[in-house]
Amino acid sequence: MGDRRFRLDLSYDGTHFHGWAMQPGQRTVEGELATWLTRIAGTAQPVRLVVAGRTDAGVHARGQVAHADLPATMDAAELKRRLLRALPPDIVVRRLTVAPPGFDARFAAxxxxxxxxxxxxxxxxxxxxxxxxxxxxxxxxxxxxxxxxxxxxxxxxxxxxxxxxxxxxxxxxxxxxxxxxxxxxxxxxxxxxxxxxxxxxxxxxxxxxxxxxxxxxxxxxxxxxxxxxxxxxxxxxxxxxxxxxxxxxxxxxxxxxxQRARAAHARRTLPAGPETTTGPVDSDDCGCGFEG
Incomplete structure (x- = not known):
């Protein structure tokens, strides 16, 4: 049946995480989520997550959003229940749903x-x-x-x-x-x-x-x-x-x-100045994925 996209709304206490992004030998939010999603989904390859804001080490989140493409046979409610049991107490998945067509946690924001x-x-x-x-x-x-x-x-x-x-x-x-x-x-x-x-x-x-x-x-x-x-x-x-x-x-x-996701990839310019970037918006610092 292939994959379908799931949206995860989550919160975490960033105190003991080395930021969002997965890094070898470091405890990260993405690392914890990807590990458990891969185990629960039973996929041959590690689950890849795309996030709205790649927070830095020590930064917290109450309204973070991510998406993952998982086997279409996965049930969103059951997946949320299993994640809540498996994840450490400093990460909580508050909502997990099948994403609408065109949804991208990073570029559709x-x-x-x-x-x-x-x-x-x-x-x-x-x-x-x-x-x-x-x-x-x-x-x-x-x-x-x-x-x-x-x-x-x-x-x-x-x-x-x-x-x-x-x-x-x-x-x-x-x-x-x-x-x-x-x-x-x-x-x-x-x-x-x-x-x-x-x-x-x-x-x-x-x-x-x-x-x-x-x-x-x-x-x-x-x-x-x-x-x-x-x-x-x-x-x-x-x-x-x-x-x-x-x-x-x-x-x-x-x-x-x-349409929003396509627009977010466009080059940015200031109104009266020359083009100032050679690529798409790297969009929260925390660009589009950083913590600020």
């Missing part, structure tokens, strides 16, 4: 939403949550951070905030960049960053820049100068992985999935 969580001097840290939040010995102003983030919205080259990869573009469309202090009893600051795609370390670098402005350490003019630079800015701190979580991946309607 229209945006990805990350949240970076911070405690500052006004916060009341909960030690039980310390693996999910970064503590800064500073007073942070979420409104000032949001004002700074608004200056970066839209289609632009995010090279100053990315770890460049050969042949990959750093042009992205940043749709949202907002900070707020939430009423969680801890006074946690959540920085929400949403974009069509992210390049490597982009969210953590953006967070570092906005923390610098929000603490008064740097000015808005400094941020403008950094953002206008042609290459990665050494003055921007890349924040620790533990505060970052992939919260949500959004997809085109079912009838537009194939």
């Amino acid at each position: 229209i945006w990805r939403r990350y949240v970076y969580r911070l405690w500052d001097l006004s916060s009341h840290p909960d030690p039980l949550l310390r693996g999910m939040v970064t503590t800064k010995s500073l007073d942070l102003d979420p409104e000032l951070m949001t004002a700074a983030g608004s200056r970066l919205l839209g289609l632009r080259d995010f090279a100053p905030f990315c770890r460049r990869r050969e042949g990959a573009t750093t042009i992205r469309t940043l749709l949202q960049c907002e900070a707020r202090r939430v009423a969680d009893g801890c006074g946690t600051i959540e920085l929400t960053v949403r974009a069509d795609a992210f390049c490597h370390s982009m969210v953590r670098s953006l967070t570092g820049a906005l923390v610098a402005v929000g603490s008064g350490t740097q000015s808005m003019d400094w941020l403008d100068e950094v953002a206008a630079g042609p290459t990665r800015a050494g003055s921007v701190t890349v924040m620790p992985a533990r505060g970052l979580c992939l919260e949500q991946v959004a997809y085109a309607p079912d009838h537009e999935l194939a």
Whole structure:
């Protein structure tokens, strides 16, 4: 009967994983999933997974999405039950379904939403949550951070905030960049960053820049100068992985999935500039597959 495509919606605590991508001798999210999918499916070759966002070591996910092509005889509900029994407790498959035609976890996504969580001097840290939040010995102003983030919205080259990869573009469309202090009893600051795609370390670098402005350490003019630079800015701190979580991946309607996947492979250009990439969008840093 051949194969059919399955969609997996999953969450994981990234603390003890060396990122998403399978690596020899390292414990990774993809490695755990592929091992158990291969065993359960009984395939001769290891199951290959395609993911929406290839998170880095220590980065968490609440709304990660992946797909795998498995024997058509597999029942989605039974496969989910068996995975829940087999997988370690720091990975949970929340939903497993037969994917609609044209679905691609990576290229059919229209945006990805990350949240970076911070405690500052006004916060009341909960030690039980310390693996999910970064503590800064500073007073942070979420409104000032949001004002700074608004200056970066839209289609632009995010090279100053990315770890460049050969042949990959750093042009992205940043749709949202907002900070707020939430009423969680801890006074946690959540920085929400949403974009069509992210390049490597982009969210953590953006967070570092906005923390610098929000603490008064740097000015808005400094941020403008950094953002206008042609290459990665050494003055921007890349924040620790533990505060970052992939919260949500959004997809085109079912009838537009194939069209969206084709469009995601297209070359990216800035409106008034020359072509700046030699290949498709390498789309979450965490490009399209990185953690940000």
